[in-house]
Amino acid sequence: MPDSTYLDATELVLNMGPQHPSTHGVLRVILKLDGEKVIGTECVIGYLHRGVEKIGENRTYAQFAPYVDRMDYVAAVSNGLGYCLAVEKLLGVEVPPRAQAVRVILTELNRIASHLIWLGTHALDVGAITPLFYTMREREEILKIYEKYCGARLTTHAFRIGGLQYELYEGFEQEVRAFCDMFLPKVDEYEELLTGNRIWIARLKNVGVLTAEDCKAYGVTGPMLRASGVKWDLRKAQPYSGYEQYDFQIPTGVNGDSYDRYLVRMEEMRQSVRIIRQALDGLPGGAILGKVPKVIKPPVGEVYVSIEAPKGELGYYLVSDGSTQPYRVRVRPPSFVNLQALDKMCRGALVADVVVIIGTIDIVLGEVDR
Amino acid sequence: MADQKPEGKPQPAPKAPAAMAAVAWEDDLTRALREEFGDRITEFASYLGQKFLVAKPEAVVPILEYLKLEADFDYLVDVTAVDFPGRPERFELVYIVYSFARNERIRIKTRIGEGARPASAVAVHPTANWLEREVFDMFGIPFEGHPDLRRILLPEDWTGHPLRKDASILAADPRWVKEHLGLEAEP
Numbered sequence: 389m390p391d392s393t394y395l396d397a398t399e400l401v402l403n404m405g406p407q408h409p410s411t412h413g414v415l416r417v418i419l420k421l422d423g424e425k426v427i428g429t430e431c432v433i434g435y436l437h438r439g440v441e442k443i444g445e446n447r448t449y450a451q452f453a454p455y456v457d458r459m460d461y462v463a464a465v466s467n468g469l470g471y472c473l474a475v476e477k478l479l480g481v482e483v484p485p486r487a488q489a490v491r492v493i494l495t496e497l498n499r500i501a502s503h504l505i506w507l508g509t510h511a512l513d514v515g516a517i518t519p520l521f522y523t524m525r526e527r528e529e530i531l532k533i534y535e536k537y538c539g540a541r542l543t544t545h546a547f548r549i550g551g552l553q554y555e556l557y558e559g560f561e562q563e564v565r566a567f568c569d570m571f572l573p574k575v576d577e578y579e580e581l582l583t584g585n586r587i588w589i590a591r592l593k594n595v596g597v598l599t600a601e602d603c604k605a606y607g608v609t610g611p612m613l614r615a616s617g618v619k620w621d622l623r624k625a626q627p628y629s630g631y632e633q634y635d636f637q638i639p640t641g642v643n644g645d646s647y648d649r650y651l652v653r654m655e656e657m658r659q660s661v662r663i664i665r666q667a668l669d670g671l672p673g674g675a676i677l678g679k680v681p682k683v684i685k686p687p688v689g690e691v692y693v694s695i696e697a698p699k700g701e702l703g704y705y706l707v708s709d710g711s712t713q714p715y716r717v718r719v720r721p722p723s724f725v726n727l728q729a730l731d732k733m734c735r736g737a738l739v740a741d742v743v744v745i746i747g748t749i750d751i752v753l754g755e756v757d758r
Numbered sequence: 759m760a761d762q763k764p765e766g767k768p769q770p771a772p773k774a775p776a777a778m779a780a781v782a783w784e785d786d787l788t789r790a791l792r793e794e795f796g797d798r799i800t801e802f803a804s805y806l807g808q809k810f811l812v813a814k815p816e817a818v819v820p821i822l823e824y825l826k827l828e829a830d831f832d833y834l835v836d837v838t839a840v841d842f843p844g845r846p847e848r849f850e851l852v853y854i855v856y857s858f859a860r861n862e863r864i865r866i867k868t869r870i871g872e873g874a875r876p877a878s879a880v881a882v883h884p885t886a887n888w889l890e891r892e893v894f895d896m897f898g899i900p901f902e903g904h905p906d907l908r909r910i911l912l913p914e915d916w917t918g919h920p921l922r923k924d925a926s927i928l929a930a931d932p933r934w935v936k937e938h939l940g941l942e943a944e945p
Contacts, residue, residue, distance in 0.1 A: 434911035443927070446927045477806060604833050604858070605885065606884055607833060607883070618858070688779075689779065689805050690778065691808060692808060692835075692865065694835070703835065703836060703854075705836065707840055718838040757911060
């Protein structure tokens with residue numbers, strides 16, 4: 389018998405993942421434990437690295453567009469919007485108002501779909517199975533709309549550089565309106581299941597706290613930043629694609645814990661419905677594609693364009709050398725940067741809280757690893 | 759040169775301008791920075807309304823610190839690099855900072871050669887930790903004073919830096935592939 393076993397030791401190193409259901413993909417976290425308490429974590433990422441940035445340098449601007457959908461694959465439409473906006477800025481192309489409004493509608497639907505996946509899986513991690521079935525049911529309606537619009541459900545490639553490829557199908561407006569009418573009471577239903585639920589509150593309140601200063605120091609953006617009380621949303625701060633025309637609120641939290649992040653995301657879904665309804669009300673007619681040259685060859689230059697993706701600031705830094713292929717494509721992924729705060733949030737928490745904290749960051753490993 | 763437009767009939771392959779058509783950037787912030795850093799900042803410019811400055815490598819971290827403390831640029835958005843193998847200083851390091859108070863974003867660029875060790879910005883912006891690790895992983899640029907400079911996306915025992923321009927998109931590390939996957943990779 390050895391003198392001491394691992395159980396006697398004060399420090400225990402525990403491996404979690406990459407094959408673990410609550411890490412939402414292939415995230416590996418090495419936990420350093422003192423009993424049940426976490427005293428340090430280390431993320432091991434890259435299992436899903438596909439070299440998206442290198443691929444971008446070896447494709448033309450238009451050829452690369454479908455690849456960006458494969459980063460954050462639960463919010464593919466947002467990825468596509470960010471990329472198209474960056475290339476359009478580099479080219480100096482104007483996007484017609486109709487295309488801008490349709491982009492807003494599809495992107496906000498995507499925000500709802502992304503938040504629904506987050507809500508369902510997060511609740512599942514905490515032990516509530518029912519919300520997952522409910523959120524998947526509502527998300528299905530959004531995916532059906534995508535499928536009817538462009539033929540794809542997840543990696544949609546819904547937009548083209550300069551606007552849209554497809555005109556809206558017959559009945560799109562009615563279907564989206566019907567979804568909005570159906571969806572708002574559903575959000576109340578989720579809240580009824582969770583907001584006042586004692587287990588939910590006990591597991592989320594004061595877990596994974598980040599102050600506003602922490603968020604800025606770690607570059608944390610999106611709902612996590614807003615839950616810490618910073619009223620900052622790129623849709624308001626630096627509007628793109630006509631967001632300045634819409635009236636909507638930026639929900640914020642107070643405590644910066646997992647519970648406030650939950651409340652912020654719930655309210656964001658309601659605000660998205662508001663935006664979609666306004667965009668449908670004022671949907672302009674006209675062209676759906678701007679004046680895009682046959683061969684996309686931006687002048688020598690560089691541009692950084694970012695949008696408010698469901699997970700935070702998604703940025704594209706493009707460098708053009710005047711040829712048909714980007715000289716450099718850099719993606720600033722919100723999940724990757726937000727995940728870096730995991731260690732800060734986990735220190736002092738319990739092992740069971742780590743699962744909650746991974747869930748509350750809302751990562752997609754396809755985007756973390758690219 | 760940069761503003762020439764091909765007129766009339768389509769001409770054979772209109773020459774693209776060789777340099778970015780950036781315009782000068784001048785305001786209170788550039789004056790303050792010039793006063794503080796003098797000729798360590800070599801260029802203030804803006805392209806398509808996006809402001810950037812070019813600085814000497816050793817001035818980058820002091821500039822980031824100055825911007826954070828004196829001008830509210832408290833959010834480091836991104837750190838990345840671009841490889842220009844033809845230039846004497848082949849790498850261009852790009853730092854993007856944002857100010858919540860000003861709602862303004864600027865880029866700080868610097869040029870470094872092969873083997874240079876730029877200073878790490880982690881002490882000023884903790885978020886630079888993973889971002890600099892990614893630059894190290896993809897370009898092989900080592901950051902001096904980084905607390906944990908290891909590869910982040912590729913395996914730790916991988917050799918080569920894929921985002922360098924001389925790395926082919928098909929290039930793998932044959933030894934790694936053989937050892938871990940049991941496959942023969944084309945070198």
